[in-house]
Amino acid sequence: MNKNQAPVSFKSNAANALNNPSLRTAMRNITSTFGKKRVDAIGDNPFEEWRERASEIRMDVLNNIGEYVDMFSKNATKAGAVVHRAKDSSIACDIVASLLKDYGADKVVKSKSMISEEIHLNAYLEKEGIKVVETDLGEYIIQIAGETPSHIIVPAIHKSRQQVGQLFCEKLGCEFTDDPTTLTKTAKKILREEFITAPAAISGSNFAIAETGSISLVTNEGNGRMVTTLPPLHIAITAIEKILPKLSDLALFLRLLPRSATGQVLTSYFSLITGVRKEADSTGAKHLHIVLLDNGRSEIVKSDCKEILKCIRCGACMNVCPVYGMIGGHAYDSTYPGPMGVILSAVLNGLERAHPLLDASTLCGACSDVCPVKVPLAKLINRLREIKVENGLAPELESIGMWGFGAAAKHPKLFELGQKAANAAWPIARLLDKQTVDRLPKPVPVSFKRRVL
Amino acid sequence: MRVQLFATCLIDTFYPETGEAVVKLLKHMGVEVAFPREQTCCGKPPNSGGHAKQARKAAEHFISVFKGSDPVVIPSGSCASMVKNHYPEMFHDNHRMFQAATELASRTFELSQFLVHVLHAHEQGFVGNRKITYHASCQLTRELGVREEPIQLIRSIEGAEFCPMPSADRCCGFGGVFMAKLPEVSMALADEKLDTILESGADTVTGCDHGCLMNISDAVKRRGVSVDVKHLAVILAEGLK
Numbered sequence: 234m235n236k237n238q239a240p241v242s243f244k245s246n247a248a249n250a251l252n253n254p255s256l257r258t259a260m261r262n263i264t265s266t267f268g269k270k271r272v273d274a275i276g277d278n279p280f281e282e283w284r285e286r287a288s289e290i291r292m293d294v295l296n297n298i299g300e301y302v303d304m305f306s307k308n309a310t311k312a313g314a315v316v317h318r319a320k321d322s323s324i325a326c327d328i329v330a331s332l333l334k335d336y337g338a339d340k341v342v343k344s345k346s347m348i349s350e351e352i353h354l355n356a357y358l359e360k361e362g363i364k365v366v367e368t369d370l371g372e373y374i375i376q377i378a379g380e381t382p383s384h385i386i387v388p389a390i391h392k393s394r395q396q397v398g399q400l401f402c403e404k405l406g407c408e409f410t411d412d413p414t415t416l417t418k419t420a421k422k423i424l425r426e427e428f429i430t431a432p433a434a435i436s437g438s439n440f441a442i443a444e445t446g447s448i449s450l451v452t453n454e455g456n457g458r459m460v461t462t463l464p465p466l467h468i469a470i471t472a473i474e475k476i477l478p479k480l481s482d483l484a485l486f487l488r489l490l491p492r493s494a495t496g497q498v499l500t501s502y503f504s505l506i507t508g509v510r511k512e513a514d515s516t517g518a519k520h521l522h523i524v525l526l527d528n529g530r531s532e533i534v535k536s537d538c539k540e541i542l543k544c545i546r547c548g549a550c551m552n553v554c555p556v557y558g559m560i561g562g563h564a565y566d567s568t569y570p571g572p573m574g575v576i577l578s579a580v581l582n583g584l585e586r587a588h589p590l591l592d593a594s595t596l597c598g599a600c601s602d603v604c605p606v607k608v609p610l611a612k613l614i615n616r617l618r619e620i621k622v623e624n625g626l627a628p629e630l631e632s633i634g635m636w637g638f639g640a641a642a643k644h645p646k647l648f649e650l651g652q653k654a655a656n657a658a659w660p661i662a663r664l665l666d667k668q669t670v671d672r673l674p675k676p677v678p679v680s681f682k683r684r685v686l
Numbered sequence: 687m688r689v690q691l692f693a694t695c696l697i698d699t700f701y702p703e704t705g706e707a708v709v710k711l712l713k714h715m716g717v718e719v720a721f722p723r724e725q726t727c728c729g730k731p732p733n734s735g736g737h738a739k740q741a742r743k744a745a746e747h748f749i750s751v752f753k754g755s756d757p758v759v760i761p762s763g764s765c766a767s768m769v770k771n772h773y774p775e776m777f778h779d780n781h782r783m784f785q786a787a788t789e790l791a792s793r794t795f796e797l798s799q800f801l802v803h804v805l806h807a808h809e810q811g812f813v814g815n816r817k818i819t820y821h822a823s824c825q826l827t828r829e830l831g832v833r834e835e836p837i838q839l840i841r842s843i844e845g846a847e848f849c850p851m852p853s854a855d856r857c858c859g860f861g862g863v864f865m866a867k868l869p870e871v872s873m874a875l876a877d878e879k880l881d882t883i884l885e886s887g888a889d890t891v892t893g894c895d896h897g898c899l900m901n902i903s904d905a906v907k908r909r910g911v912s913v914d915v916k917h918l919a920v921i922l923a924e925g926l927k
């Protein structure tokens with residue numbers, strides 16, 4: 234964790250994003266489509282009951298995280314995996330790089346993993362001379378574009394198909410087309426070769442099951458299955474909070490995740506991996522290593538923001554967020570964007586760096602309403618704003634203003650004086666912040682109170 | 687019946703005509719309206735900005751002013767939710783204040799809530815001739831769960847037409863401190879809201895929160911279209927039978 238970085242330039246990033254018309258169009262299309270599909274997929278199902286139960290299960294995991302991590306590690310080991318505990322990003326990266334070197338792998342195929350983004354694994358491995366190939370189509374697109382994901386489920390959501398066509402044309406030397414099927418075929422052909430020749434694979438894990446020591450992958454492209462069955466070495470990286478207690482808990486979460494994420498009733502592919510390939514198995518990795526990342530989580534479960542760790546990374550909160558929908562994910566300049574990203578960035582990277590992101594919310598609460606595990610997102614953002622103020626990170630002028638406001642709220646005479654002063658000083662206020670003041674009506678000379686009394 | 691009116695600082699400072707409409711409306715329904723003169727602000731602005739200490743000062747003052755057993759009526763979803771939902775939370779560490787806040791919360795109503803559930807004003811009905819669309823503000827809808835009441839009231843206006851807007855509960859981009867912190871995003875959201883207002887075919891947009899209506903008015907002004915932006919209280923008061 235690097236807690237001493239300059240604050241994110243969120244305000245200017247957001248303003249720049251607004252001036253990008255193709256981004257605006259892409260965001261508008263996709264956020265509205267997902268929102269609608271989600272509602273349809275939930276249909277008449279007892280969503281409230283489901284999410285209540287899911288929230289309870291996730292809370293139980295967080296309340297007993299130590300026990301569950303031990304249980305998972307013990308059972309995964311019993312099944313033939315090697316479990317590594319990584320306290321932070323650099324340790325996790327180091328473990329993965331050393332494993333690849335030990336097995337003599339100079340190339341690795343990857344299925345989508347936000348944890349690997351969180352620890353900046355690709356850059357680390359490339360520096361160590363290991364070639365990394367992303368195999369999720371969206372991840373592949375942004376990898377060859379040299380970008381980062383702008384959405385946790387749909388990493389290339391910010392790109393139009395014309396832009397993808399151009400990119401493929403430039404980087405892969407194929408003829409320009411903006412037909413998604415042709416583009417997918419092009420990528421598929423290249424990736425298939427990589428799957429077959431890669432000596433090692435890296436995946437994430439949507440859920441890890443304590444009871445059985447299993448890891449699991451929920452995907453739509455089948456690349457997750459290729460990655461975890463073809464190469465002889467499979468390294469799965471996951472974070473400690475992704476554990477579910479029992480195998481039977483999966484049923485509920487597999488109902489909630491695809492519905493919330495992409496508005497699908499069922500995911501296209503689901504892989505449950507328990508240990509290494511057994512003698513009778515026709516597929517599966519011979520060696521399975523699981524890296525369990527902490528990266529501050531053991532502390533976060535003790536904080537006011539504990540509940541953000543219930544998150545199952547479905548992305549529904551960003552799909553409905555008006556701010557995210559307007560500016561896209563890159564403006565957040567952080568691994569995780571949108572409402573969950575604002576909170577995760579603050580707790581993982583520290584407020585010094587992440588505090589400007591707390592402005593990225595109108596506190597409209599649309600996120601809290603859709604979250605399948607009832608993370609109280611708006612409440613947590615509001616709580617983090619309080620912590621920001623407590624830590625003296627709010628702009629001084631704002632704090633002085635709010636102090637005056639607090640004093641006036643307690644003293645009606647002072648409050649009235651303030652109202653009168655606002656009316657008189659409106660032209661001065663306009664000089665200070667013309668942009669805001671011009672959007673407000675002028676305070677009336679005689680307040681309602683004066684009129685009514 | 688007697689109620690205590692909390693006018694909200696926005697109405698008090700910028701929109702006195704809405705306050706007058708609320709009084710007219712309630713009086714017409716046979717309600718005696720008391721206006722505690724010591725009232726100031728509910729503390730929502732410092733609360734949403736993270737200035738908890740200042741918000742607490744406002745809350746303590748509010749609780750001390752709105753005493754007794756008369757219902758408190760508030761013509762704003764976000765201020766009403768502040769009192770009903772946030773005050774009890776703010777005082778979870780102080781038993782006496784928590785109890786006072788909880789008691790106050792139980793007799794606090796947002797205006798449309800009070801009109802429908804207590805006064806059954808929608809049964810009596812109103813008159814008018816506007817084509818009205820309705821913006822469902824965030825705290826009203828999601829924190830108070832008041833979704834149908836304003837629409838019931840609008841539908842009860844004889845001679846008026848209700849024109850639903852798409853995504854009515856999508857945030858307008860006001861967000862209190864948000865409008866000043868990220869003005870460009872705030873305006874862009876208000877512009878999208880205005881698109882949906884125009885799409886509805888209405889000549890008037892209404893809502894139960896002057897914060898949103900202020901932001902929408904600005905979008906209307908910037909685009910130079912002719913749409914009337916009116917608080918629901920004003921529309922109902924002008925259509926009293």
Ligand code: SF4
Pocket residue numbers: 493543544545546547548549550551573600603604605606607608610
């Ligand atoms: S916070 Fe909730 S809605 Fe957002 S990604 Fe996580 S689980 Fe999904």
